[in-house]
Amino acid sequence: xxxxxxxPVIEAIKQSxxxxxxxxxxxxxxxxxxxxxxxxxxxxLFACQQLQLPIHVIHINHKLQKVSDDWQQLVExxxxxxxxxxxxxxxxxxxxxxYGADSTISQEQQINEQQARTARYRAIIQIAGxxxxxxxxxxxxxxxxxxxxxxxxxxxxxGLTGMTAFGVQHExxxxxxxxxxxxxxxxxxxxxxxxxxxxxxxxxxxNFGVTNQRAFLRNQIxxxxxERFHKVVQNxxxxxxxxxxxxxxxxxxxxxxxxxxxxxxxxTSHQQCLHIPNLKSLSQARRFNLLHHWxxxxxxxxxxxxxxxxxxxxxxxxQTDQQAILQWQGIEIRKYRDxxxxxxxxxxxxxxxxxxxxxxxxxxxxxxxxxxxxLELALASRAVLPNESFQLLSQSFxxxxxxxxxxxxxxxxxxxxxxxxxxxxxKEKALIASQTPKRFALLLPNISVWLADARELNLATQAACxxxxxxxxxxxxxxx
Numbered sequence: 001x002x003x004x005x006x007x008p009v010i011e012a013i014k015q016s017x018x019x020x021x022x023x024x025x026x027x028x029x030x031x032x033x034x035x036x037x038x039x040x041x042x043x044x045l046f047a048c049q050q051l052q053l054p055i056h057v058i059h060i061n062h063k064l065q066k067v068s069d070d071w072q073q074l075v076e077x078x079x080x081x082x083x084x085x086x087x088x089x090x091x092x093x094x095x096x097x098x099y100g101a102d103s104t105i106s107q108e109q110q111i112n113e114q115q116a117r118t119a120r121y122r123a124i125i126q127i128a129g130x131x132x133x134x135x136x137x138x139x140x141x142x143x144x145x146x147x148x149x150x151x152x153x154x155x156x157x158x159g160l161t162g163m164t165a166f167g168v169q170h171e172x173x174x175x176x177x178x179x180x181x182x183x184x185x186x187x188x189x190x191x192x193x194x195x196x197x198x199x200x201x202x203x204x205x206x207n208f209g210v211t212n213q214r215a216f217l218r219n220q221i222x223x224x225x226x227e228r229f230h231k232v233v234q235n236x237x238x239x240x241x242x243x244x245x246x247x248x249x250x251x252x253x254x255x256x257x258x259x260x261x262x263x264x265x266x267x268t269s270h271q272q273c274l275h276i277p278n279l280k281s282l283s284q285a286r287r288f289n290l291l292h293h294w295x296x297x298x299x300x301x302x303x304x305x306x307x308x309x310x311x312x313x314x315x316x317x318x319q320t321d322q323q324a325i326l327q328w329q330g331i332e333i334r335k336y337r338d339x340x341x342x343x344x345x346x347x348x349x350x351x352x353x354x355x356x357x358x359x360x361x362x363x364x365x366x367x368x369x370x371x372x373x374x375l376e377l378a379l380a381s382r383a384v385l386p387n388e389s390f391q392l393l394s395q396s397f398x399x400x401x402x403x404x405x406x407x408x409x410x411x412x413x414x415x416x417x418x419x420x421x422x423x424x425x426x427k428e429k430a431l432i433a434s435q436t437p438k439r440f441a442l443l444l445p446n447i448s449v450w451l452a453d454a455r456e457l458n459l460a461t462q463a464a465c466x467x468x469x470x471x472x473x474x475x476x477x478x479x480x
Contacts, residue, residue, distance in 0.1 A: 008185050009193040013047050016181035020166035021133065024177070031179070032128045033057050033135045034120075037071035040137035042078070042201040043190050044182060048135065049082060055135075057086035058127055060120050071202050078200065087127045091119045121171045133177045138163055141187040144236045145217045156292070156302060161244045170298075186233050250289060257282055257290045263339060267445045270347035272297075276315055276338045287312070295342060299329050307333075315340060336411040343413075351413045381419040381443070388420075390442055391452040410444050419443040 021031070033048060035041040035057050048055050059075040061068050072088055079086040124134060143162045150159035165183050168175050182190070194201060225232045261282075263273035274294065279287055291311050295303045307328050314324055314335050326333040330345030343351070389398040399407075405415050421441040438453040449462050 007193045007196070008189045009043055009047050009182065010050065012185050013044070013181040014051060016165060016179070017051070017053065020179060020181075024133065026131065026133055026177075030054050030056050031133045031135050032124070034124060034137075035059055035075050036204070037074045037202045038137075038204055039194050039199075039201040040139060040182070040187075040190055042199050043194050044135060044137040045078070045084075046197060046199045047193075049084065055084060056128075057084055058124055058134075059086065059088045060123050061088060061090040062116055062119070063090055064116070065204075067202065074200060074202055089123045089127070091116075091123065121176075125171055125174050125176060128176065130174050131177065133179055135179045135181065137182055138180045139182040139185050139187060139190060140233050140237045141218070141222070143183055143240060144222065144233050145214050147236060147240060148217050148221065149213055157243060157247050157250060158302070160240065161247050162240050184237065253286065254289055254293050257286055258294065261290065268347065270344045270350075272342040274340045274342075276335075276340055279315060279340070295328070295331075295333065297331075297342065297344070299331075301329070303328055311340070334411065334413070337409060339409070341411065351416065381421050384415075384418050384420055384442075390439070390449070393450050393452055395452075404442065404449065405444065408444055408447055408449070410446075414445045417445065421448075 031048070031053055033041070033045050033055050035045050037059065045055070045057060057075065057079050059072055061072045076086065076088055078084075125132075128134060146162050147160055163180055163183060164178075165181065166177065166179050169178050170176075193199075222232070229235065261274045261278040263275050272294065274290075279290070282290065288308055291308050292303065295307065295311070307326065310326055311333055314326065314333070317324070317335070324335060330348060332341075332343040332348050334341045334343065384401050387400070389400050390404060391398045392404075401415070401418070405412075405418075410418075419442075420439055421443060422439055439451050440453060441451060442449040447462055
């Protein structure tokens with residue numbers, strides 16, 4: 001390690017590395033540093049270099065300002081001088097693709113912050129790949145600015161806790177690990193470190209003035225707060241740490257409440273269920289928190305409070321079979337009897353016949369083995385015929401398909417995936433080619449119902465359903 005004096009910057013990175021990166025499986029391979037050439041990222045690069053971490057620099061030239069090429073040259077020159085591996089890429093705003101650093105764009109466009117962020121992460125993923133560790137130079141002032149922005153726009157507890165020091169984030173379906181070792185270091189401490197070590201950097205003109213919300217908070221609001229409140233950044237940062245602890249408690253409570261209310265729904269991972277009577281047994285605050293997290297699922301953004309209020313109203317409805325549908329971010333919230341359902345976007349497309357792929361109701365294995373039979377059976381399946389009725393093993397009469405679905409609490413949107421399993425007798429088929437194989441079972445979501453034709457097999461009336469939904473390309477074969 002170099003003889004550079006231990007500063008808050010060096011100390012913070014060293015401690016964060018030992019806490020978050022050392023235990024990580026990829027710690028000994030490579031850490032990608034997203035380096036813009038600004039003061040903060042150059043301080044991060046210099047400190048990681050002094051700590052002799054396995055670093056690889058990524059510079060993204062957004063081509064949005066006249067000085068963008070100067071930033072690229074600074075980063076490349078520094079990495080070349082100090083023998084640090086690096087990649088530089090430019091953003092082609094016409095095609096939203098990454099192209100070579102020696103290329104240029106022919107047309108200037110107004111790009112907002114979110115578009116720039118999306119293009120930046122796309123470029124980083126193309127270089128670093130899946131599950132890479134990417135170091136970012138966000139610091140305590142950035143954290144405070146984020147809190148104030150979220151607070152002014154209206155946010156929940158998660159929005160007040162700010163950015164995490166280390167955690168996985170999914171971008172374009174690809175997981176990457178974001179490491180922010182400087183979240184406890186102030187901008188002034190970074191400035192002092194950069195000045196003391198003569199670290200080269202460039203200033204982003206957008207950091208000055210009040211043209212955007214973050215710049216307004218940085219240059220107008222925080223200085224005023226700093227004049228009135230001593231160490232305001234450090235104090236707000238400490239408050240955020242307290243909120244993080246509170247969020248962990250809320251998360252633990254959510255997991256307990258979810259375990260109480262969630263129905264098992266093993267036939268498809270594309271639909272989640274909550275038991276309404278158990279939901280109603282929770283306090284209003286815990287129920288709201290559960291619904292908020294449950295609806296969000298893996299979505300990037302949280303649902304609005306208005307949506308949760310609408311779900312609450314749906315839960316209170318006295319109509320047991322109400323088919324009201326609430327839509328948000330491509331998902332649907334539905335109620336059927338004592339259950340509230342969350343249907344993900346793929347499933348919604350499938351039940352409305354708008355999916356790009358074919359939805360197959362596949363047997364997971366030999367049905368006989370799934371229910372504990374020792375017989376070797378040749379099986380096939382088909383869709384339920386219009387107006388078809390069925391006789392259960394325990395009954396002497398037939399019931400319509402609709403009545404059976406109501407009996408077993410199968411919502412209307414699931415019924416299209418039901419299958420009739422038929423028992424194929426190869427010898428008999430060889431003798432009489434036109435003979436229709438006997439009906440063997442009715443496969444409904446979550447349950448398999450055995451029919452009168454299977455009486456000789458000494459089966460129980462019903463068993464857990466041994467099948468699941470599968471999405472397949474439309475060019476694949478038919479369901480089997």
